Amino acid sequence: MALHPADEPGPYPAEVRHRIRRDVETDYPYVARSLNECGVKVVCVQHEFGIWGGEDGGYVLDFVGALRVPVVSTLHTVLPRPTSAQRDIVRELVSVSEMSVVMSRSNAMLLSSVYGVDATRIAVVPHGIPHLPFVASDTGKPRLGLKDRAVILSFGLIGPGKGFESVIDAMPAVIKSVPSACYVILGATHPAVLAREGEAYRASLQKRVAALGLSEHVQFVDRFVGRVELGTWLEAADIVATPYPNLDQSTSGTLSYGMAAGKAVVSTPFAYASELLAEGRGRLVSGRSPEAFAESLVELLSDHQLRAAMGRRAYEHTRGMVWWEVGAAYRRIFDRAAGAVAPLPFQPTPAFAAVV
Secondary structure, three states: OEEEOOOOOOOOOOOOOOEEEOOOOOHHHHHHHHHHOOOOOOEEEEEOOOOOOOHHHOHHHHHHHHOOOOEEEEEOOOOOOOOHHHHHHHHHHHHOOOEEEEOOHHHHHHHHHOOOOOHHHEEEOOOOEOOOOOOOHHHOOHHHOOOOOEEEEEEOOEOOOOOHHHHHHHHHHHHHHOOOEEEEEEOOEOHHHHHHHOOHHHHHHHHHHHHOOOOOOEEEEOOOOOHHHHHHHHHHOOEEEEOOOOOOOOOOHHHHHHHHOOOEEEEOOOHHHHHHOOOOOOEEOOOOOHHHHHHHHHHHHHOHHHHHHHHHHHHHHHHHHEHHHHHHHHHHHHHHHOOOOOOOOOOOOOOHHHHO
């Protein structure tokens, strides 16, 4: 099943049998009834407030309310300070779900403390990552024209709120100590941002780079890259930066992938980063502080052993997050939801793999 804006119909592969037009309310119960009749055993709902139709994505309740098969809900964002309407939507979605999945222990605790969800109905399954080799960054740099450069990488869909300005503003201090440093911002502009304001944000970053005289030290790669090319960029990186200013951010694929590649990660202390980068698995810096970013970037770029040890700890910690482990965890949850196995209570302290 696919959920999409009415003016963006696809294309989708043949496996997609049903489609919901996001803002067409009648599509939700119609597709739910179709699923009831086609023999599926469990429906997995991916919840994010911004992707479902209606006020605060409330149409999701029309969908799950019409289902007559077990539901497992994956909550991509758990807001620590929801509006009353947002809290009610999440609570009702969770109440009709056999199990609700979050991607961090901190989000599981928020569901219990802020939304009043029974902890035994929550499972923690981490953000999935590819299985990437643990290799020295110099192996990938020549393929990208970055030989002999000290590479700092940020990637993902580009748009305001990512905090790239903090790292750009840190670069003059970084290159004073590490003249070979290069900051790569990899990715296409977010489609919603592109539709709303075009490339104004990217242009503002480029203007900032020019004003600071950093044209030789900041590189924009303005395109979506596939899995293989992204792996090459990750291999070539010495540091992955996630300078996000929103400290309530629930997850970050960029941070997870950086750890998956065994890279030192420098990040603002948003909730997900604080959890994953604990115990020396990365470096947290105060939000919006170019000086703090510069200090950490210079320290790590100047100390290969420190950087490698941090990357190794990150790599080892994320082995339970590779896709086949995540898939196996979901299979166990789906089996429980379908009634094959009794529920397993949530435990807030063990590592991810132990929770499910």
